[in-house]
Amino acid sequence: MNSSQPPRYGGLVTRFVAFVMDAAILTVIAFLIVGSVSLALSVFGKSISDLPTWVNLLFGIVGAVLLDTAYFVGSWCLTGKTAGQHVMRIRVERDGLRGRISVWRGIIRLAAGVLAAIPLFAGYLPILFDDRRRGFLDWMAGTVVVFDDRQKIVLGTPVQREIALERQQLQSPTRR
Amino acid sequence: MARIPLVGPPTRFLATRAIGVGTATWGVVLDAVVSEGVIEQTVDRLLSNGVIDRVSDRVLAGPELGRAIDRLLDDPRFDAIAARVLERTIDRLLAEGVVERVADRLLSGPELDRIIDRALDRDRIEVIVTRVLEHPATERLVARVVDSPSFERLVLDIARSRTVDRLLDYVLASEELDRVVKQIAESDEVRSALTAQSMGLADEVADQLRARTTAADDVLERFARSVIRRRR
Numbered sequence: 001m002n003s004s005q006p007p008r009y010g011g012l013v014t015r016f017v018a019f020v021m022d023a024a025i026l027t028v029i030a031f032l033i034v035g036s037v038s039l040a041l042s043v044f045g046k047s048i049s050d051l052p053t054w055v056n057l058l059f060g061i062v063g064a065v066l067l068d069t070a071y072f073v074g075s076w077c078l079t080g081k082t083a084g085q086h087v088m089r090i091r092v093e094r095d096g097l098r099g100r101i102s103v104w105r106g107i108i109r110l111a112a113g114v115l116a117a118i119p120l121f122a123g124y125l126p127i128l129f130d131d132r133r134r135g136f137l138d139w140m141a142g143t144v145v146v147f148d149d150r151q152k153i154v155l156g157t158p159v160q161r162e163i164a165l166e167r168q169q170l171q172s173p174t175r176r
Numbered sequence: 177m178a179r180i181p182l183v184g185p186p187t188r189f190l191a192t193r194a195i196g197v198g199t200a201t202w203g204v205v206l207d208a209v210v211s212e213g214v215i216e217q218t219v220d221r222l223l224s225n226g227v228i229d230r231v232s233d234r235v236l237a238g239p240e241l242g243r244a245i246d247r248l249l250d251d252p253r254f255d256a257i258a259a260r261v262l263e264r265t266i267d268r269l270l271a272e273g274v275v276e277r278v279a280d281r282l283l284s285g286p287e288l289d290r291i292i293d294r295a296l297d298r299d300r301i302e303v304i305v306t307r308v309l310e311h312p313a314t315e316r317l318v319a320r321v322v323d324s325p326s327f328e329r330l331v332l333d334i335a336r337s338r339t340v341d342r343l344l345d346y347v348l349a350s351e352e353l354d355r356v357v358k359q360i361a362e363s364d365e366v367r368s369a370l371t372a373q374s375m376g377l378a379d380e381v382a383d384q385l386r387a388r389t390t391a392a393d394d395v396l397e398r399f400a401r402s403v404i405r406r407r408r
Contacts (some may be wrong), residue, residue: 011393
């Protein structure tokens, strides 16, 4: 893709599907962590349910915040995209600038994403109306979600890669 | 005094008749041999007396085989004659089930192993096989035989015979086949091919998903914007 061409912005459905994949990955990771803790406690004849409720709540909330922050902010800052976004071939970048976002901007984006979900996900509706498909979290963090047309297809045989590249070029929708 | 030409209409007539008589005689002899089970008896007798062993030794040791093969292959009429003889012989042998009986006898006896071992032990067999394989006449003959309906019938009959079933059972039950399959399954080429295939499938699914979600993005946006415009 030529870098002078305007970027294509990721829409609500594409971003939602990517988020669902990320949620599935996070659920598996959380399940593994809880399972490991439970196994470790069983060595001492205890289980998670034996712990006081406030301890469970504290560890649950802190753990979820830490895990989500590490996963989302880490992915956006290090590679520009989470695993789900990688599959959907979209990435997060600074509005008007090509490149990854900083940790601080990533934290703001994550926090704004949580806040945008509180009023029945109303903070995501602007994606449908904004020219650059930005939601509340993008406004707050000064980011946009763009299609990563430069993403290399590294899987499959050479012939399959060639076919996939041709198909990708043919299926590219009209640029906005 | 007028001279009588040596090669003229009478001579050609006689030669044609002689070939016709010869062909008919060959057919009668072949019928008799096949119907009386002479081939099976002969094969049995030759194998049990070790005659074939001795003959094969003698033939393989001498230079006559190579010369004879060369002369035969160089003859321009060879491939036509050989193909016709082969076709007719195959037809007769198949019709009487002789091929199956001879194959059974050979496979059940130890003679075949001995002959093969002895032949393969000699260097000369390699030279002969190489010369035969590299000769253009062999290629022409093989092409002609393979294209013939008799060959197709032969292959089909062999494929349908019980001998093939037994041979297949033996191969399937053998440890060598297990080793071969295991080696193929564990080879890097097969693994990389399977991985590439799986990755290719995952790529294709992801491509389809992306195409559909991209289209859904546009549809949802158009719908939302049309709703807003209507309210205004």
